Amino acid sequence: MSALQVGLAVAGGLLLGGVIAWETWNARRRAPRQPVPERRPPAPEEGERVEPGVASALPTADDERLEPGFDTAPGALSPLGPVPAPEKRPRLDALIDVIAPIALDGRVVSGDAALAALPATRRVGSKPFAVEGRNVLTEEWEFPIAGQRYDALQAGVQLANRTGPLNEIEYSEYVMKAQHFADALGGAPEFPDMLHEVARARELDEFAATHDAQLSFTLRARLTAWSPGFVHQQAARLGFTAGAIPGRMVLPAEEPGLPPVLGLVFDPRAALSEDPEQSAINSLALSLDVPQVHRNARPFGRLRDVAFALAEVMDGEITDDTGQPLRTEMIDKIGQDLAQLYDTLDAHDLAAGSPQARRLFS
Structure with a gap:
């Protein structure tokens, strides 16, 4: 074999190797992000004293990934006061x-x-x-x-x-x-x-x-799609639990019997896929049914904080339902308008989260 043939063979091999490496890298880049194995604390040595306590998978308030003011407790209350407990059977009310x-x-x-x-x-x-x-x-x-x-x-x-x-x-x-x-x-x-x-x-x-409001923020993947397991893992760290419908998660209220504070929805086909690890989720929706949740539960503040927290850890962009990016000042303006809506509902004895409001806006 001549020197020229050897050189061409070597060059061809290098080129083929480069193509394979690039395809492998590109395939990995396009693959949906998978849940990260949770780190477990080391097992105590025999005879070692274990302090009582409860382990939590939720991020702490000091976690740099969270926006300031994010409260990780699923039922955390604002300074306005406690959320009223649900009535077992809403009574008939002449108002509605x-x-x-x-x-x-x-x-x-x-x-x-x-x-x-x-x-x-x-x-x-x-x-x-x-x-x-x-x-x-x-x-x-x-x-x-x-x-x-x-x-x-x-x-x-x-x-x-x-x-x-x-x-x-x-x-x-x-x-x-x-x-x-x-x-x-x-x-x-x-x-x-x-x-x-x-x-x-x-x-x-x-x-x-004219006073109904169902807010929704869309979180879209910037580069890499997410697998259902990855979405569940990141949302669960913020207090969400799996809903009864595939592709739906909820942030439950503190009091049993009350509607969830927030909802999270993604394509149910991905959740029902035979191979969910390869199912690609490119967007999810975070929602708040305003009249169903008492304002003392800080529902909009928690919607905002959850959106920012997930966008950070999942490399996503917050948009409206048309795909337009939502900047921080735009989101804050929505919160200001929402405060006026709460006041109007209060003035008409239909406070958000009250039995009357939950029945009327259902």
Whole structure:
């Protein structure tokens, strides 16, 4: 073999090796980021005393990856005060319900009889239908309970929700359900005027439509996509837990029974993939359903802090749902507008996170 042939062979080998190395590097660069194995503390030596405590995977407030002011506790409270505990059963409220009292002529009805007389479905069209009784012992209104006794009853239907206002057809169905319930117990319902209540429903719906807010920030990968495991790991460090739906995580409220403070959603197809490690997620959405969460839980501040924290550790960019980058001053302006919305809801006895607001904005 001549020197020229040897030189060409060597050059070809080097070129081929370079191409293979470049392809390998490029493939690794395009591969979704995988969760990093958590570092575990070393096992104590035999006889070594172990101090009591609870290990946490959450970043601390001193972690340089977090924006100042980020509170890592899932249920942390602001200086405004504690978040009210949820009511087990939101009571009928004249502000957002049509209520028909049911006269019993001095009789007392058992909870067992009231439960047996309830309609098969608790909805009128798209609106919740409810019955309450006044407990003889506590004198409190409550959903009928077996073994209890009631000296007064009332039936109600919600005036509006996110599907729209109560209409004439739904009102007529409400009257039929309430009348059937009352007849089964020998009671006499007194219904308010239909036209007045339907007009009230439209007014309430108009207010709700102009004061509803569901905020969403999109986090987009700058260079490298994420695997579902990587997303779960980073979100879990900030207090998120897996939701019931694939591709959804939630930041739970401190009090059980309350709606989650924040939501996190990514493509469910990636979560359901047969090979999730190779599933590429290029964006995720962080959301806040404003009327569902009490302002004392700092929901917007936590949405902002979570977005910045994830953007830092996941090498992502915060944008709106159209893909336009959201700068810090733009996000702060949204927070200022939101404070005014909270004040308006408070002034109308529909404070965000209250049972009335959670029902109206649902």
